[in-house]
Amino acid sequence: MCILWTSFFTSCSETVEASGESTLFPAVNQSIDFKLYPNDMAKNDSAAAHLARGVMLMVHPEAAYTLSFDIDPTQPTPELQLFRTYEVNGREGYVNFTKVRTLMPTVVGNRYVYSFTCHENKMSIWATTLGVDGKYYEGKVENVRLNGVGTNSTHFSINLIVVGAMEKTKDGLSIEEFSSYLLSAFREKYYGVTIDTLYVRYANTHPTLGYKYPAEIPWVAGESSEDMFVSELAGWPEDNLRNALNIIMVHSISKNEIMGFAHLFSGVLGSGDESSVVIGEHVRKTGGGLELLSAYTIAMTAIHESGHFFGLRHTSTTRRDLSHETESGLMVLSGDLSNMEDGLTDTPFCIDVFRSTLYKTAGVGDAVYRSSSIGCLAKSGIETCPDVNNIMFPITVSDTIDAIFTEQQMEIIRSSLMIFPH
Structure with a gap:
């Protein structure tokens, strides 16, 4: 559980699904303090360092997203798990998680790229983990980016x-x-x-x-x-x-x-x-x-x-x-x-x-x-x-x-x- 801003959620679907079925929840012994915003160009090194154990992602209805970071060649390829958050009854500000989907990346140059599209009825906050064989990814995560593309009017x-x-x-x-x-x-x-x-x-x-x-x-x-x-x-x-x-x-x-x-x-x-x-x-x-x-x-x-x-x-x-x-x-x-x-x-x-x-x-x-x-x-x-x-x-x-x-x-x-x- 962690303290964060929550919204009402509906189901979402992603374009790539991993074969693994294990669930690796965000670390419950720490709060999720860092958030990635779509198309933010700041370095966000702290979010990168915590991506494996849990950061927040802001996502919007019908927008297409890529979450990417540099490959650590010393470590196996991690899978990305995405989680909805929902409020814990009687505990204001606290949330639990349900898994949305597990994704494997495509490789573009020297970067892992995870792609997903969200079918929401309103803006939502998701949480992440990165895992290998059911354990948190131990590689370096650097130069993280959350890119978003929408089709709404300008x-x-x-x-x-x-x-x-x-x-x-x-x-x-x-x-x-x-x-x-x-x-x-x-x-x-x-x-x-x-x-x-x-x-x-x-x-x-x-x-x-x-x-x-x-x-x-x-x-x-x-x-x-x-x-x-x-x-x-x-x-x-x-x-x-x-x-x-x-x-x-x-x-x-x-x-x-x-x-x-x-x-x-x-x-x-x-x-x-x-x-x-x-x-x-x-x-x-x-x-x-x-x-x-x-x-x-x-x-x-x-x-x-x-x-x-x-x-x-x-x-x-x-x-x-x-x-x-x-x-x-x-x-x-x-x-x-x-x-x-x-x-x-x-x-x-x-x-x-x-x-x-x-x-x-x-x-x-x-x-x-x-x-x-x-x-x-x-x-x-x-x-x-x-x-x-x-x-x-x-x-x-x-x-x-x-x-x-x-x-x-x-x-x-x-x-x-x-x-x-x-």
Whole structure:
């Protein structure tokens, strides 16, 4: 058993089946701490090292996948076993496993390649093992990749869900005016895909949940409800909105200097726990008080967080990206240091971001967009980072008006969109 996010599962089928019938479950004496996302180019050395005893794979309906890694010539060829996960009754967060299929690889160059297609009704989390004669594979697993190909549309719509009391942006735009601005910004920055429509819905008008979200009270993500993603508002009950990208706009976020957050590779367009992108109209300042943000800053926050939603990492890793928060509130470095870089050849990397003290406090969500003053950036050396003009740079800088996605980043966004059902 392990702690991980679970979903409802239906049967899946694979293209290659091994002759062995033994079942080698993920190791039950350890938690499964590492996950592979489709088309992620980061090194993921920790996931590679644990692949034999169990890592998580994120898979989607009707998408075709290959899991591959370098051949260790000193060891026999391992078989890959894939497992569904299901919740253990009465133990929240714990799961057990049932085997989906056992696969043998094809050999392509110096790599083992395992191929499978998944027939699911929604996004799911699987677990792996690698085995030889019923025992965990003892060879080296290096340069692991999970590649996914889908056939869904490269078009999508956005549902901007406004929660609680709002005012005009710092530069005087109303919500309706801001929504037009946001659509234009998304269409400019997401140049490799098509944004069909941006809808605006107000939480207080939701047909069944509106009473929970009074329009006159400011909503603070992380304080106003236990679910900081306000997940129940995703999958708005209108045909055109059920499978949109949900952007939840709140008054502010409870943590200082945080303007927005999203999970890395959220994986779901429409309804789903923690599947929304959250942005604030205000940012809480470390010295106290709130700062009302401009339309540009709010829009770029939404675009940056949506990049995480579609599978993009920060161009330069922060200490927070590779840390977890302990029960006492301390941030402890515990992640995969091989993922210091996003693995893309057209996104520069800046070590000054990781060395910076800007990220030694706790944030919220898997990926956060943080504000900072130019003076603070200058002291840390971050203002000269070569990736400061990339949308996925982890800190917003007021004068980076020409921030872009690179071609490789757009290809990841495009491939993810084709995997996500919508």
